[in-house]
Amino acid sequence: MNQTTFSVLAIIGGVFLAAQGALNSTLSVLLKNPLLASVIAFLTSTIFAIIFVLLSTKSLPNASDLKQIPIYLWFSGGLFSVLGISLYYYTIPKLGISTMISFGLFGQLTFSIIAGHFGWLNLPLEPVTFKRILGFFVMMFGIILINVK
Template identity: 70%
Template structure:
C-alpha cells in the first residue's frame, strides 16, 4: 500500500474513533455508567473482530508461536484499552467530543514522541527533533484555539 492510502486509512480510523466515542459516551450517559458502556462496546467489538478474523485468517499461529509470547502481552493492551476508552466515555459528555478528542490526541502524540525517542514498548526508535517539538507546540496551540472560549 502506498503512503497516501495508508494515511487516508489512518485518517479514517481517527474519524471512526471519534464516532464510536460519541456514540458510546451517549450510551454511557443513558446507562448512567461509562464503564458499563465500555463493557458493551468491548463485547460487541469482540463479536465483530471474531467474525472478521474467522473469515480472514488463513492460518492460525502454531502452539510454539503462542508459547513464546510474554504473558503480559495477553492482558496489558486490553487493560490500557479499557482505561483509555472508559475515560473517553466519561469525559466526552462533560467536555464535548472535539475537546476530548483534541486533548486525547495531544496525550497520544506527546507520549508517542517520548516513547518513540526511547524505543519504549519494543518499538523502533524515532529521535526527538526540533521538527517534532515544533509540531507538538503547533498542536498544543491548535488545541488552545479549538478549545478557547
C-alpha cells in the same frame, strides 16, 4: 500499500474512533455507567473482530508461537484500552467531543513522541528532531485554539 494509503487509512481510523466515542459516550450516559458501556462496546467489538478474523485469516498461530508471547502482552493492551475508552466515555458528555478528543490527542502525542524517541514498548526508534518538536507545538497551539471559549 504506499505512505499516502496508510495516511488515509489512519485518518479514517481517527474518524471511526471519534464516532465510536461519541456513540458510546451517549450509551454511557443512558446506562449511567461508563464501564458498562465499555463492556458492551468491547463485547460487540469482540464479536466483530472474530467475524473479521474468520473472514480474513488463512491460519491461526500454533501453540509454540503462542508460548513465545510474553504474559504481559495478553492483558496490558486490554487493560489500557478499557481504561482509556472508559475515560473517553466518561469525559465526552462533560467536556464535549472536540475538547475531549483534543485533550486525548495531546496525551497521545506527548506519549508517542517520548516513547518513539526512546523506543519504549518495542516501538521503532523515532528520534526527536526540530521538525517533530515544531510539529508538536503547532498541534498544541491548535488544541489551545479548539478549547478557547
